[in-house]
Amino acid sequence: GDSVTQMEGPVTLSEEAFLTINCTYTATGYPSLFWYVQYPGEGLQLLLKATKADDKGSNKGFEATYRKETTSFHLEKGSVQVSDSAVYFCALRFQGGSEKLVFGKGTKLTVNP
Amino acid sequence: SAVISQKPSRDICQRGTSLTIQCQVDSQVTMMFWYRQQPGQSLTLIATANQGSEATYESGFVIDKFPISRPNLTFSTLTVSNMSPEDSSIYLCSVSQQGRGNYGYTFGSGTRLTVV
Numbered sequence: 001g002d003s004v005t006q007m008e009g010p011v012t013l014s015e016e017a018f019l020t021i022n023c024t025y026t027a028t029g030y031p032s033l034f035w036y037v038q039y040p041g042e043g044l045q046l047l048l049k050a051t052k053a054d055d056k057g058s059n060k061g062f063e064a065t066y067r068k069e070t071t072s073f074h075l076e077k078g079s080v081q082v083s084d085s086a087v088y089f090c091a092l093r094f095q096g097g098s099e100k101l102v103f104g105k106g107t108k109l110t111v112n113p
Numbered sequence: 114s115a116v117i118s119q120k121p122s123r124d125i126c127q128r129g130t131s132l133t134i135q136c137q138v139d140s141q142v143t144m145m146f147w148y149r150q151q152p153g154q155s156l157t158l159i160a161t162a163n164q165g166s167e168a169t170y171e172s173g174f175v176i177d178k179f180p181i182s183r184p185n186l187t188f189s190t191l192t193v194s195n196m197s198p199e200d201s202s203i204y205l206c207s208v209s210q211q212g213r214g215n216y217g218y219t220f221g222s223g224t225r226l227t228v229v
Contacts, residue, residue: 034218043222044156044205089155099144099209101218103156 002027006090006104013080013111021075021107023064023090031092033057033066033073034101039086047075047088080111115140115208119221126196126228133192134224136206141186143209147179150203150223159204162189196228 007022025031035047035057048057053068062077075088090104116139126132136145144163148156159179160168168181182190193200206221 044220046217049217100146100158100161101156101207102158105155 002031002092002094002102004090004092004102004104007107008105009107009109011107011109013109015082015111015113016079017111019075019077019080019084019109021088021090021109023073023075023104025071025073025090025092027071027092027094030068031094033064034091034093035062035064035073035075036089036091036103037086038089038106044089080109082111082113085109085111114217115142115210115219117206117208117219117221119206119224121224122222123225124227126226128197128228130196131192131194132196132226133190134204134206136189136191136221138187138208140210143186145183145189146207146209147181147189147191148205148207148220150205152202156205159191193226196226198228201226201228 003026005024032051034049036044037047038044047062048059048064050057050066053066056065064073064075066073087106087108089106091101094100118137120135124132144161146161147159149159150156158171159174160170160181162168162181162183164183164186178194180192203223203225205223207218209218
């Protein structure tokens with residue numbers, strides 16, 4: 001079935017470092033792909049999304065490109081801040097009517113000053 | 114996007130009891146979803162709740178343990194029945210919406226359940 005494999009953490013970076021969190025998927029057809037973020041003590045928020053191949057989602061300095069050829073949707077940010085410390089989840093939306101989301105295991109990011 | 118009010122935000126419950134979690138949406142939505150997030154883990158879908166029909170449960174989740182109601186297009190409840198410490202988790206409701214040729218998902222703030 002459709003699934004998401006996400007880079008396991010935790011990831012610890014210094015402020016202004018480059019961030020990549022890998023996400024690959026297995027799906028029939030062409031799912032929509034999402035990155036969600038969960039800040040400490042808060043609910044889940046949509047960070048960015050892409051609905052078709054070669055789409056690039058971007059928000060708050062984060063970017064991810066839907067790569068059909070490598071079935072990937074890696075999250076990147078050029079210069080992380082302490083405030084980016086959170087758990088990041090990659091997710092895909094099933095094709096075929098159910099509309100449910102399937103989540104990766106999550107990657108905890110800690111950014112140190 | 115929709116605004117979801119989920120309550121209670123947290124609770125501590127005795128084993129063997131049941132807790133009902135409510136999810137109220139400020140607009141009509143077709144599909145509502147209930148997720149569980151165990152400590153330090155990802156989100157796992159429990160069931161999809163459509164108005165006017167029985168909820169569809171994912172593998173490993175059963176109606177007797179997690180009965181769901183969906184009386185109208187803006188409200189749903191999830192009950193965690195006969196609780197044990199293993200049910201200690203965050204439970205979240207979510208809705209999907211489509212508009213202006215786009216769609217998205219909104220999540221409630223979650224119910225942090227501790228079973229003692």
